[in-house]
Amino acid sequence: QIQLVESGGGLVQPGGSLRLSCVASGSIFSIYLMGWYRQVPGKQRELVATMVSGGDRTYADSVKGRFTISRDNAKKTVDLQMNSLKPDDTAVYYCYSKGVLTSTMAAEEADYWGQGTQVTVSS
Numbered sequence: 001q002i003q004l005v006e007s008g009g010g011l012v013q014p015g016g017s018l019r020l021s022c023v024a025s026g027s028i029f030s031i032y033l034m035g036w037y038r039q040v041p042g043k044q045r046e047l048v049a050t051m052v053s054g055g056d057r058t059y060a061d062s063v064k065g066r067f068t069i070s071r072d073n074a075k076k077t078v079d080l081q082m083n084s085l086k087p088d089d090t091a092v093y094y095c096y097s098k099g100v101l102t103s104t105m106a107a108e109e110a111d112y113w114g115q116g117t118q119v120t121v122s123s
Contacts, residue, residue, distance in 0.1 A: 002026040002112050004095045009117030016121070017083045022095030022114055024076040032099025034071050034078035038091035038119075045094065049080060062088070085121045092116040 008020040024031060035050030035058075049069040050058045057069055066085075071078040078095065095114035101107055 002028065002097070002100055002108065002110075004097060004112050004114035006093065006095045006114045006117040009093060009119045011120045011122065012085055013123050014086060014121055016085050017081070018085065018119060020080040020082070020093055020095075020117060020119070022078050024097055024100075024112070027103040028076055029101045029103050029105065030073065031076060031097050031101075034095070034097045035069065036078070036080045037094045037096055038089075039094065039116075040091045048093065050096070051078065082119070085119075087121050089119060090121050091119060093119050 003025050004022055006020060006022045008018060010018060012018050020036065030053060033050055033052050036048040037045045038048050039045040047060055048063055049067055051069045051071050053073050059067065066083050068081040069078065094116045097112045100112065
């Protein structure tokens with residue numbers, strides 16, 4: 001059983017910063033891609049940032065220059081440093097993983113999601 005657990009959400013004023021963290025647990029040998037998506041009520045879940053095990057990063061245009069994704073492959077963690085936060089960044093943020101190789105070297109086909117953590121940017 002693969003699980004993703006997020007932490008670090010909360011309430012912050014516009015212009016402030018937050019750091020989200022996610023750790024993957026279970027019988028995992030490696031994870032190809034880890035990242036963050038977000039969703040507001042009534043809208044589709046959207047990509048925020050992803051990072052593959054080799055180091056390449058992808059960012060949504062709306063967060064480029066403000067958010068930074070990082071990961072520790074050995075610890076199976078992915079972080080999202082969010083700076084210069086805006087009210088439009090308010091959403092539930094979900095950790096995501098794809099391409100899990102289990103400890104028995106079986107390739108998992110499923111994608112995995114965390115339970116979500118609320119980020120609210122408001123004065």
